[in-house]
Each structure stands twice: as structure tokens, then as C-alpha cells.
Amino acid sequence: MMANAATLVGYAAGTLTTIAFLPQVLHVWQRKRADDLHLGTLLIFTVGIVLWLAYGLWLRLLPVILPNAVTLALQCAILYLKLRYRGRD
Amino acid sequence: MMANAATLVGYAAGTLTTIAFLPQVLHVWQRKRADDLHLGTLLIFTVGIVLWLAYGLWLRLLPVILPNAVTLALQCAILYLKLRYRGRD
Numbered sequence: 001m002m003a004n005a006a007t008l009v010g011y012a013a014g015t016l017t018t019i020a021f022l023p024q025v026l027h028v029w030q031r032k033r034a035d036d037l038h039l040g041t042l043l044i045f046t047v048g049i050v051l052w053l054a055y056g057l058w059l060r061l062l063p064v065i066l067p068n069a070v071t072l073a074l075q076c077a078i079l080y081l082k083l084r085y086r087g088r089d
Numbered sequence: 090m091m092a093n094a095a096t097l098v099g100y101a102a103g104t105l106t107t108i109a110f111l112p113q114v115l116h117v118w119q120r121k122r123a124d125d126l127h128l129g130t131l132l133i134f135t136v137g138i139v140l141w142l143a144y145g146l147w148l149r150l151l152p153v154i155l156p157n158a159v160t161l162a163l164q165c166a167i168l169y170l171k172l173r174y175r176g177r178d
Contacts, residue, residue, distance in 0.1 A: 005147075006144055006147045006148050009140055009143055009144045009147065010140075010141075010144045012137075012140050013137050013138075013140035013141040013143075013144055014137075014141075015137075016133050016134070016136055016137030016140060017134055017137035017138065017141065018137075019133065020129075020130045020131075020133035020134035020137060021130060021134075023127045023129045023130050023133075024126070024127045024130040026127075027125070027126075027127040027130070028125065031125070033124075033125050034125050035122075035125055036116070036117065036120070036122050036123050036124055036125035036126055037113070037116075037125055037126065038112045038113045038115075038116040040109075040112045041109045041110060041112050041113040041116070042109075044105050044108065044109035044112075045105070045106055045109035045110075047105055048101075048102050048103075048104075048105030048106035048107075048109060049102075049106065051098055051099075051101050051102035051105060052099075052102040052103075052106065054098055054102075055095055055098045055099045055102055058094075058095045058098065059095050
């Protein structure tokens, strides 16, 4: 019972830390600006997410694989837009 | 052996997705600008990290607690700076 409730909290956490990046993608895409986003942060975070995904695939942990796969796609979108709109200041 | 190597990948992942936000804090702090960062993203991500921390504390998982405690501090710093420099465009 305790573990089940904790698992629900874990799923809620994974859902929030994943969908959080969707409005950021739209924000950059609509405003065509990403100067305030640090390129190093995006790169390091993306590599970290790739490692989380590898960890999840390695241990076959679906609750780790799913949110990190979505987060990776959203981070790649932000990274692409960051590079595309770079230096428009 | 396999599990140990996977654990190392997990620690590397947690370290990267945590320290990634340090240059973002400095970037906003130095430039006094955060308009390109979406407020909703910061808020949703921060709530998600609070839930990850609760999940880690609940199940007493130190590898979950430590990075999320640091990430929470860094996110709070970004959120504070975002609100402080809001609308300076």
C-alpha cells in the first residue's frame, strides 16, 4: 500500500518533469528567441537524459524509459530551436 | 556486475541532469534576463522535482534524494531570478 502510493507519486513526478518542457518548446518556437537559455545547460541536460534512457533500457524499467524518451524528444526540439535562433539578439 | 555498471550510468545521469542547471542560474544572474525561459515550465518542473524528492524520501532512496535536492535548490534560484527580472524586455 505504502509502496503503491509512493509509485503513484513517482509517476506524477515523472509526468510533471516531462510535460514541463512542452510549453518551453512552444515559447521558443513562437517567439523565435532562446538567448536566455544556456546552451551548455541544454547540452549537459540532454546527455544526462540519454544516460537515464540507457539506464532504463539496461534495467528494463518502463517508468524510467517512457518519461525520459519523451523528455529527450522535447529537449532535442529546444536544442534545435536554440541553435536555429542563435544570435538573433 | 551488470547492475553495478547500470548503477554507475544512473549516477552519471543524475549528476548531469543536476549540474546542468548551474550554468543556467549563472547565465540568468549575469545577464539579468530570463524572458526566453517559460514561467510555466519552471513552475511545473519545480513541482515535479518536489515530488521526486518526496518519492526518494518516502522510499529512502539516497540516489534519488541527493540529485533532486540539489536540482530543487537550482530551480528555485532560476525561478527567483525569473520573477525578479520579469518584464525587463
